[in-house]
Amino acid sequence: MRRGAYVGSASAQALTLRGRHRLLIEATLTKLRRPAVVSHVSAAVLHGLPLWSVPLTAVHATRNPPAKSDSDRNLICHVCRLDPDEVTVVEGVTVTTATRTILDLGRSIGFVPALIAADDALHRVLTTRELLLTALDGVRGTRGSRNAARVVNFADGRSASVGESRSRVLLAQARLPTPVLQVAVYASGGHFLGRGDLGYPAERVLGEFDGRIKYGRLLQPGQSAGDVVFEEKRREDAIRAAGWQVAR
Numbered sequence: 001m002r003r004g005a006y007v008g009s010a011s012a013q014a015l016t017l018r019g020r021h022r023l024l025i026e027a028t029l030t031k032l033r034r035p036a037v038v039s040h041v042s043a044a045v046l047h048g049l050p051l052w053s054v055p056l057t058a059v060h061a062t063r064n065p066p067a068k069s070d071s072d073r074n075l076i077c078h079v080c081r082l083d084p085d086e087v088t089v090v091e092g093v094t095v096t097t098a099t100r101t102i103l104d105l106g107r108s109i110g111f112v113p114a115l116i117a118a119d120d121a122l123h124r125v126l127t128t129r130e131l132l133l134t135a136l137d138g139v140r141g142t143r144g145s146r147n148a149a150r151v152v153n154f155a156d157g158r159s160a161s162v163g164e165s166r167s168r169v170l171l172a173q174a175r176l177p178t179p180v181l182q183v184a185v186y187a188s189g190g191h192f193l194g195r196g197d198l199g200y201p202a203e204r205v206l207g208e209f210d211g212r213i214k215y216g217r218l219l220q221p222g223q224s225a226g227d228v229v230f231e232e233k234r235r236e237d238a239i240r241a242a243g244w245q246v247a248r
Contacts, residue, residue: 001027002074021045021056025093028059028075036061036077037087037094040108043101046090047126049117052162054109062096062104078104080142086135098126099135106151107144112169114151119165122157129155158182163209164197171198171207179207187242194235196246204244208236 001007005027007015015023025042040060044051062078071077086100096104098121105114121127132152139145154172158181159165171179179198183206187193196206236246 017056018045025059036063039096040104043096044117046095047098050120050162052113052116054113099131103135103139103148106148116162116165118151118155119159122155167209185239193238206244206246208248210248
């Protein structure tokens with residue numbers, strides 16, 4: 001994993017990138033001469049936040065000033081003031097709260113991957129918009145705080161997947177109107193037909209993000225992937241029959 005820390009080859013082959021990073025966190029913390037709080041992308045891993053297109057090659061940790069950074073190939077140490085209410089414990093590890101982690105991601109990585117993490121944190125109620133806005137006041141004027149503010153202002157917990165969050169960004173970049181999220185569709189008699197990822201109810205247009213993970217999540221015991229796709233097609237036909245257009 002790093003100098004002085006090993007994992008068996010069979011176990012290593014079975015590790016995901018996130019699983020490997022969890023072990024790297026553990027191995028790195030035991031080497032620290034002075035304690036630090038796991039933060040940034042490493043905190044996101046421990047909180048289970050999605051990290052789309054974000055490298056996990058080094059552990060990120062934070063110390064309060066006047067500490068000095070002792071970063072190396074496996075460690076990026078940040079020096080920044082952390083209030084006691086911005087620190088928690090996850091899996092026995094001292095880590096920044098989900099709220100603080102979102103702000104740190106917003107200040108240090110790209111807008112889209114930080115937004116994806118923020119949407120997920122709100123969706124799972126690991127934080128709230130009120131908490132994010134309050135915490136944002138504490139980092140205003142610091143490096144990257146403007147990007148963090150963009151992330152917080154655009155984040156929406158109704159986005160239920162990485163694909164849905166990216167779709168919202170693409171619509172905004174195309175200068176299309178802001179869509180309504182999780183749009184419920186009913187037949188003329190009031191029968192519930194389904195819920196679209198996003199859409200424009202006035203125009204009766206739904207947008208659906210499709211992906212392998214989505215269809216895997218819909219898979220019921222005894223069903224094949226083909227069964228799921230067929231049921232999804234029947235659902236779409238019923239929605240179209242009710243006068244809606246569907247864009248995938």
